[in-house]
Amino acid sequence: MTESQYTPPLPGRASTQCFCCHSTDLEREWAATSPFFAQRALCRHPQAIMLIKCLGCGTRYFDFSPTKDELDRLYAGYRRSEYFVQRNSFEPWYTRAVNDDLGAEVQMQMRRAVLRDALEEHGITKHFENILDHGGDKGQMLRELRAKTKAVYDISGVPPEEGVIALDQTQIKEIPWDLILSCHVLEHLPDPQSYLEELVALGRPGTIYFFEVPDESFRSFGLSASSLQKRWIGWLAKRIFAFKVFDFLSTACRVKLRVLPPLGFVALREHLSFFSTLGMSRLFQENQLKILSVKIRASGHICAVAMKAAAN
Numbered sequence: 001m002t003e004s005q006y007t008p009p010l011p012g013r014a015s016t017q018c019f020c021c022h023s024t025d026l027e028r029e030w031a032a033t034s035p036f037f038a039q040r041a042l043c044r045h046p047q048a049i050m051l052i053k054c055l056g057c058g059t060r061y062f063d064f065s066p067t068k069d070e071l072d073r074l075y076a077g078y079r080r081s082e083y084f085v086q087r088n089s090f091e092p093w094y095t096r097a098v099n100d101d102l103g104a105e106v107q108m109q110m111r112r113a114v115l116r117d118a119l120e121e122h123g124i125t126k127h128f129e130n131i132l133d134h135g136g137d138k139g140q141m142l143r144e145l146r147a148k149t150k151a152v153y154d155i156s157g158v159p160p161e162e163g164v165i166a167l168d169q170t171q172i173k174e175i176p177w178d179l180i181l182s183c184h185v186l187e188h189l190p191d192p193q194s195y196l197e198e199l200v201a202l203g204r205p206g207t208i209y210f211f212e213v214p215d216e217s218f219r220s221f222g223l224s225a226s227s228l229q230k231r232w233i234g235w236l237a238k239r240i241f242a243f244k245v246f247d248f249l250s251t252a253c254r255v256k257l258r259v260l261p262p263l264g265f266v267a268l269r270e271h272l273s274f275f276s277t278l279g280m281s282r283l284f285q286e287n288q289l290k291i292l293s294v295k296i297r298a299s300g301h302i303c304a305v306a307m308k309a310a311a312n
């Protein structure tokens, strides 16, 4: 490909071109900012926003990018008492048990088993020198991996597990990493492309990457792209009780049945993108990563194993 043929990707999650596969074949449906997100991050009432579906790769993403200040407000004291009270007041189904992630260890065991199996599948069974979980909370995903240095980078500042060290943004650039994990981070970011560039810059040729994001695919029925849907969401946005009821029904159908019914809508709470396996593959190929596998694994999450390629 010559330089004149190459079209550089648009920054962030552009509304005219898929940020994963660059397709311009996009479908739009009306969605909404949730009352919780709208009040906490945007300091305003809910509003109708567009959710884009790429027909090229199947990835969906909101045509809406919060600013850094808005994201800082959203994640300040994440899941602590004040966050829980505010969210629970708008979303009664967001209970204390959900907030505290009760049963999280059962889920973590499953995710660690998936990580182990995914690495073994590609013959990656060695004793690592240095491994990093980028955005990895306390480093729980590292527990069963064998490595001389186990490190975590997380903006929450939560103390790491025993045997794991917490590093800052400067320190993580000083260590040659064999394995870098990024689990449940990409879907929260307004600009996944820039994040990936930074993550890939931390590795060297041969560094292994493991990514994990939720599989939130669904089929949408009905009036989702019509002006009626926009008016419906606008009407609901002024009636918080009715909004709560329809938000609950829409979310239950989408999560449990993988279907968004007529008059249902997707509410933006935390996730800005809903990745497909194909979208993930295309995004990584853009970023100097050789894909070893991308698939939905036993945990129900989309997991990708990739290796940093040598620079051209």
Ligand SMILES: [Zn+2]
Residues within 6 Å of the ligand: 018, 019, 020, 021, 022, 023, 054, 055, 056, 057, 058, 059, 279
């Ligand atoms: Zn796409």
